[in-house]
Amino acid sequence: MMAGGVADLSEGGRAERFKSLALPYLDDVYTLARYLTRSASDADDAVQECYLRAFRHFDTFRGGPIKPWLMAILRNVCHAAYAGNARLVFTADAGEPPAEPVWQAGADTPEQALLRRHESDTMRRLIGELPAEFREVIVLREINDLSYRDIATVIEAPIGTVMSRLARARGLLRDAWIAAEGEGKRR
Amino acid sequence: MNCDEAGILMHALIDGELDAGHARELETHIATCPSCAARLREFHELRKMMTPGSLRLTAPAELRARIEGKLPKPAAGVSSRRAMIKGFAGGAALSAIAASGLLMMVTRRDDDRRVLGEVVSAHLRSLQAQHLIDVQSSDQHTVKPWFNGRLDVAPPVADLTAQGFTLLGGRLDYVDAKPVAAIVYRRRVHIINLFCAPAPGAGDRAAAMESLHGFNVRRWRENGLSLWAVSDINADELAEFGEKFEAAMKQ
Numbered sequence: 472m473m474a475g476g477v478a479d480l481s482e483g484g485r486a487e488r489f490k491s492l493a494l495p496y497l498d499d500v501y502t503l504a505r506y507l508t509r510s511a512s513d514a515d516d517a518v519q520e521c522y523l524r525a526f527r528h529f530d531t532f533r534g535g536p537i538k539p540w541l542m543a544i545l546r547n548v549c550h551a552a553y554a555g556n557a558r559l560v561f562t563a564d565a566g567e568p569p570a571e572p573v574w575q576a577g578a579d580t581p582e583q584a585l586l587r588r589h590e591s592d593t594m595r596r597l598i599g600e601l602p603a604e605f606r607e608v609i610v611l612r613e614i615n616d617l618s619y620r621d622i623a624t625v626i627e628a629p630i631g632t633v634m635s636r637l638a639r640a641r642g643l644l645r646d647a648w649i650a651a652e653g654e655g656k657r658r
Numbered sequence: 659m660n661c662d663e664a665g666i667l668m669h670a671l672i673d674g675e676l677d678a679g680h681a682r683e684l685e686t687h688i689a690t691c692p693s694c695a696a697r698l699r700e701f702h703e704l705r706k707m708m709t710p711g712s713l714r715l716t717a718p719a720e721l722r723a724r725i726e727g728k729l730p731k732p733a734a735g736v737s738s739r740r741a742m743i744k745g746f747a748g749g750a751a752l753s754a755i756a757a758s759g760l761l762m763m764v765t766r767r768d769d770d771r772r773v774l775g776e777v778v779s780a781h782l783r784s785l786q787a788q789h790l791i792d793v794q795s796s797d798q799h800t801v802k803p804w805f806n807g808r809l810d811v812a813p814p815v816a817d818l819t820a821q822g823f824t825l826l827g828g829r830l831d832y833v834d835a836k837p838v839a840a841i842v843y844r845r846r847v848h849i850i851n852l853f854c855a856p857a858p859g860a861g862d863r864a865a866a867m868e869s870l871h872g873f874n875v876r877r878w879r880e881n882g883l884s885l886w887a888v889s890d891i892n893a894d895e896l897a898e899f900g901e902k903f904e905a906a907m908k909q
Contacts, residue, residue: 486730491775494722495782495871501717515721522725591712598713612673613708619675637673638666645704 489529492537493522499538499615500545506610507549509599517552521545539621542611546625597647605640612637659687664694672701716789723835774877774886776833778870781851781888784829784840790849791827791842801828805839811883813839813854816906823850823899843899850889850899857884865900867893876900880907 500521504514521544525532532540598609611617611625623630659667664687670676671684688695784790793804802815808830817825826842826849833853843850857879865878874896876887887900 482730487772487775490726490729490772491779491870494726494776495779497717497722497725497779498714498783498786501721502713502715505715515718518717518721519725519728523728526729590707591709594707595713613705614713619670619673634666634670638669641669641701641704645700648704648707 485529486526489526493525493541496538496541497522500541502614503542503545503607503610504549506599506606506614507546507603508552513552517545517548520548520552524548536621538615539617539624542615542617542621543625543627546607593651594648597644597651600647601640601643605636605643608633608636609640609644659683661687661691661694664688664691665697668694668698668701671698672705714786716783716786719832723832726835770877773834774868774870774875777851777853777875777877777886777888778873780831780833780838780840780853781849781873782871784831784842784851785849790829792829794827796825796827798825801825801841804828805830809837809839809856811839811854811856813841814883814903814907815841816903818843818899818902818906821902823902845889845891845895845899848889848891850887850891850896852903853886853888855884856882858882860884865897865904867897869893878904880904 497518501514501518504517504521505511508514508517521541525541525544528544598606601609607626608622611622612619617625619630619633622633626633628636664684667676667680667684668688671681676684688698793801795801796817796819798815798817802812805811805813805828813828815825815828819825822845824844826844828842829840831838831840831851831853833855836855838853838855841852841854843852860879860882862881863877863879865876868875868877873888873890874893876896876899878885878900887896887903889896889899891899
């Protein structure tokens with residue numbers, strides 16, 4: 472028993488515990504990063520920094536669900552990384568040109584181009600084009616499946632703000648969807 | 659309640675976050691307000707198009723390996739000890755193992771636990787992401803050769819359909835930052851991932867059942883391969899799977 476206790480206090484034991492708790496959410500964190508940064512390479516860097524930072528501050532994690540804690544760190548990493556570029560990525564300026572689309576990992580093959588017309592691809596694109604403050608609540612709610620309370624923790628805002636932003640985000644998304652469908656029919 | 663309030667609260671209703679009192683008020687309003695009723699329907703429709711599976715993305719395996727590589731290695735000293743053992747060639751390795759037998763007993767347990775966490779993570783990942791299968795086939799003679807050139811070992815692939823475990827296919831995955839074979843089976847609606855990694859020189863080890871985060875894991879080692887079967891089916895059925903698989907391998 473004593474050996475186990477000592478091992479748990481070691482750096483390795485800490486890393487082991489961290490990995491078993493945090494790594495199952497890698498895809499969640501990565502998904503949020505892709506939607507926030509709208510770039511595959513930036514998302515990679517942000518996720519790596521998020522996990523290393525989370526591990527450094529693992530002592531401050533007070534139990535409970537780890538997913539919102541990781542999401543909050545990722546969001547801070549993205550904010551810090553893009554501080555000089557904040558207008559482009561994180562403000563709600565309407566009409567800003569979308570950065571690299573969320574789904575674009577490389578050149579499209581003909582099959583991928585076909586698939587791209589699929590509903591979910593349109594939806595990914597439309598979410599990617601939402602202003603940042605609405606995009607993040609939609610992704611946290613619909614894709615990462617966080618509760619309002621957890622979203623409030625992640626974005627450091629009251630639950631009332633979460634509700635009003637979600638309402639606005641879904642309104643924008645609905646309008647964009649209807650517009651995209653119209654375009655599809657005209658083509 | 660007016661339409662502005664309803665316009666916000668209907669989202670909390672959709673998300674199952676509205677308390678009973680407000681939900682009743684909202685329903686009363688919607689019953690008498692066709693435009694709010696229409697909006698609520700639209701948002702329900704919108705929601706249906708946002709099934710998480712289609713919008714989620716999968717972290718690249720390289721990213722996972724990179725992060726794991728940058729975190730401290732579990733149980734400080736294991737890696738150097740491992741390196742030392744690897745450093746002894748041939749017969750010398752035997753005496754080294756005998757000499758460090760006690761240490762191995764201690765560190766192996768830590769290692770096992772860590773790897774157990776990793777196979778469960780890999781299992782979870784395969785279910786969450788749309789990356790359950792690289793080669794889709796119920797034919798073992800299609801799945802097995804697919805791994806040629808992708809791995810250092812030829813993983814055993816058995817068709818257990820007759821025994822109630824349907825072969826779905828295989829995929830390349832990563833455990834312990836090393837590529838492994840994942841052979842995917844289905845039992846009713848449950849997925850079983852059978853992970854298979856080379857364990858050169860290691861002796862056979864009888865099967866042991868463990869559970870982690872609500873998943874059962876049956877691990878064993880034979881013919882220089884470490885195997886982990888991971889699933890959310892109950893332990894008895896997973897044990898049955900393991901036994902059927904082992905039996906099929908011996909044929």
